[in-house]
Amino acid sequence: MRTGVLDLVELRTVLGSGEGPFAEDFRYELGWVELQPDPHHPDADRFFEVLEDGTEVARLHLEWRSDFVRHWVGVPRLAPSTVRIQLIEVAAGHRGRGLGRAVADRVRADHVGHRVIALSMDGAEGFWETLGWDRFEHVTGRGFAPLFVSPAV
Incomplete structure (x- = not known):
C-alpha cells in the first residue's frame, strides 16, 4: 500500500512548440512523450507528474471539457468546468499499491x-x-x- 504524500506538479507546455510536457521514461507504456495540448481548446489540457515523497510514481492528463458527454446515454447534467481524467498511468515498479x-x-x-x-x-x-463511479x-x-x-459530492 501507499506510504507517502502525493503531490501533483503541473507541467507547462508551449502550444505549437512540438514539445510535449513529458520526457521519455521506460517505466510508462502509454505515449506520454507525444502528448500535446488540443490546439482547439488550448486552456483545457493540464499535465501533471505525480510525486510520492519527491519521486515520480505516476503521470496524469486532465482536461476541462464535458461537451462530448451528450453521446453517452443517461449522463447527468455536468458543469462546463467538469474535470475529465484523460489519462492516468502508474509507473512500473509502483503498481499494485493503490496509487x-x-x-x-x-x-x-x-x-x-x-x-x-x-x-x-x-x-x-x-x-x-x-471507485464507485x-x-x-x-x-x-x-x-x-x-x-x-x-x-456527486
Missing part, C-alpha cells in the same frame, strides 16, 4: 463541488467501478469506451 485510486481520489478532492469524468480505455472498467454507455451501444462519472 491509481489515490490519484483519482486526489483529483476529486481538488475539485470539490464538481463531478469528475473518465472514459475507460484499455479495459480499465473494473478500476473505475471499484457511475457507468454510462455510448448511444451507439458499441465501439466506444464507457464513460464513468464520479458520485
Whole structure:
C-alpha cells in the first residue's frame, strides 16, 4: 500500500512548440512523450507528474471539457468546468499499491463541488467501478469506451 504524500506538479507546455510536457521514461507504456495540448481548446489540457515523497510514481492528463458527454446515454447534467481524467498511468515498479485510486481520489478532492469524468480505455472498467463511479454507455451501444462519472459530492 501507499506510504507517502502525493503531490501533483503541473507541467507547462508551449502550444505549437512540438514539445510535449513529458520526457521519455521506460517505466510508462502509454505515449506520454507525444502528448500535446488540443490546439482547439488550448486552456483545457493540464499535465501533471505525480510525486510520492519527491519521486515520480505516476503521470496524469486532465482536461476541462464535458461537451462530448451528450453521446453517452443517461449522463447527468455536468458543469462546463467538469474535470475529465484523460489519462492516468502508474509507473512500473509502483503498481499494485493503490496509487491509481489515490490519484483519482486526489483529483476529486481538488475539485470539490464538481463531478469528475473518465472514459475507460484499455479495459480499465473494473478500476473505475471499484471507485464507485457511475457507468454510462455510448448511444451507439458499441465501439466506444464507457464513460464513468464520479458520485456527486
